[in-house]
Amino acid sequence: MSHTRQFYINGQWVAPKGDKTLDVINPATEEVVATIALGNKEDVDLAVDAAREAFESYSQTSREERQALLGRVIEVFKKRMGDVAVAISQEMGAPAKLSQVAQAPSGLGHFATALEALKHFEFEEQIGTTQVVKEPIGVCGLITPWNWPMNQLTCKVAPALATGCTMVLKPSEVAPLSALLLAEILDEAGVPAGVFNLVNGDGPTVGAAMSAHPGIDMMSFTGSTGAGRQVMMNSAQTIKRVALELGGKSANILLDDVNFEKMVAHGVMSCMNNSGQSCNAPTRMLVPNSRMDEVAAIAETVVAKVKAGDPNAEDTVIGPVVSHAQFDKIQSLIQAGIDEGARLIAGGTGKPEGLDKGYFVKPTIFTHVTNEMTIARQEIFGPVLSIIGYEDEEDAIRIANDTNYGLSGYVSSADLDRARRVARRIRTGMVHLNGAPLDNKAPFGGYKESGIGREWGHYGFEDFLEVKSIFGYHPKQA
Known part of the structure; x- marks a missing residue:
């Protein structure tokens, strides 16, 4: 260049x-x-x-x-x-x-x-x-x-x-x-x-x-x-x-009527995409406490297929994180999850086996996370998923909203009306229902410490415009 x-x-x-x-x-x-x-x-x-x-x-x-x-x-x-x-x-x-x-x-x-x-x-x-x-x-x-x-x-x-x-x-x-x-x-x-x-x-x-x-x-x-x-x-x-x-710390609420095999897998892969370096990544997966062990087993199976490695290799799923400083930050937060008592079911500190050069992070999943833990509060910006249990729908909404961030959210249910109802109560600028993708014609942005204003599509024009009122521009009607 x-x-x-x-x-x-x-x-x-x-x-x-x-x-x-x-x-x-x-x-x-x-x-x-x-x-x-x-x-x-x-x-x-x-x-x-x-x-x-x-x-x-x-x-x-x-x-x-x-x-x-x-x-x-x-x-x-x-x-x-x-x-x-x-x-x-x-x-x-x-x-x-x-x-x-x-x-x-x-x-x-x-x-x-x-x-x-x-x-x-x-x-x-x-x-x-x-x-x-x-x-x-x-x-x-x-x-x-x-x-x-x-x-x-x-x-x-x-x-x-x-x-x-x-x-x-x-x-x-x-x-x-x-x-x-x-x-x-x-x-x-x-x-x-x-x-x-x-x-x-x-x-x-x-x-x-x-x-x-x-x-x-x-x-x-x-x-x-x-x-x-x-x-x-x-x-x-x-x-x-x-x-x-x-930034964001988006909650991914899996309601009790979902296909857990499908939506847990979708949530894991969405979190790992781009090595977890997406502000809207679903980094907090909220599941019923009664299904935690089942979810953990599914997640462990899925994440085993997330291969970190050479960006040019055909079988690579995720590449490295962007820098040495980012690698160090992620390592310290993974260690915080271990120290604070979350259950590590995949990944952990250090580099993936066989990758001595490059800023590669092990695809990491914690279960039995509480929303007060550091890994549930701070934006990690790496391939790290926290799985948090909830008691009922109200508890899930409470946990989802218990964050300084408000960029995105995810709600899945076999009952679309139920998913819609929960989505309206999530205090974020965006919510994905049942794995729906982004739409670049729709506004992108967040509440609270996730930002001010909206980007994308015609909503993205507004911050680049001033509004002027010209009084008396039109004659009065007789």
Whole structure:
């Protein structure tokens, strides 16, 4: 990749103002796959200046012009899909199959969804004699994580482009390669100079400079709750809008009438997917106390088939976690589960047998977990499942809601009406019924410490828009 030591500012690849660099490590091999430049406040200033200048013209483009632009982006993205998949596997360790069928295509999906939403989105409405207008908010600061890198990049970039905003992006410095590819895609598609700008760097330097910058009108951040809190604090200096998509500790309620063989297996595999590095993963499985031993036996059988290993191997189910720091954090939390008395039925501390190199974690399951234990309270962000018992439906709802998070939830029942009823009482931004998949046309986001605002589909447009009332726009009726 030719632009790793450059930033994309004002339609050009430019040299950084400083000289700091960072190695990008392949977490499966622990080898350096690229070295990126790290930006500073001066780089952010240049990117913001370019975005502010471009906003004057881009904010005035027509719906049709932006539709045409998104269409070109989609066509170029299709051509580069293979490159994107390879980069994601290299930078964060996703198995090649997962990168090819989910990680890379998620980006294309968000651009296509934004294009369709733009065709029908109502930017204006009349209320009496007043015209209410939704206008692009301005320059947007975008900070994205490493776990689903292209997904998180595009669910911010696509609505910003669709609504007429300009932007400065700081991708995760741990997994920046797919973001550099996205910059190449947008450049080839003819995104006007200054509309999209990319500065690599770390959170305390580039992220903080963006959040506090008076030239940035809104911040959209995806990452940990702690880092999101810092973005809010920095952004408060200039009273800018902040949209946050943060952590989760999602409960997966299996009601007593489900097919346990099927839904326990589904829950285990959903938790292990992407090495457990998904904010909406069903990491707390809630089952009737009377069925705990049965559930444990099923889960133990299923997890035995979850092979961790080389992302390019055909039989690999999960790859490594993203970094040495993440590996260490997960190990300490697994040990906490053991120390606090949860029953370990699979996995545990250390690396899987035969994997001495790479940040691989054993697929781990605890049963007889109580909701007060550390592994039930903290977001582990690794392939670790906690199985918690409940007495009855009311107890299950109570346990599910007993968390600081509120991103997602899962409810399964043979009686769909019963599942619907329970879902309405779960205090989360999303609930999956009977294993239903995500829908990228529907809003994605959470309650409580899981964030502020919603992404995806036409709901994802709202945080990029300001609302203006023009009074007396229409003559009074005689």
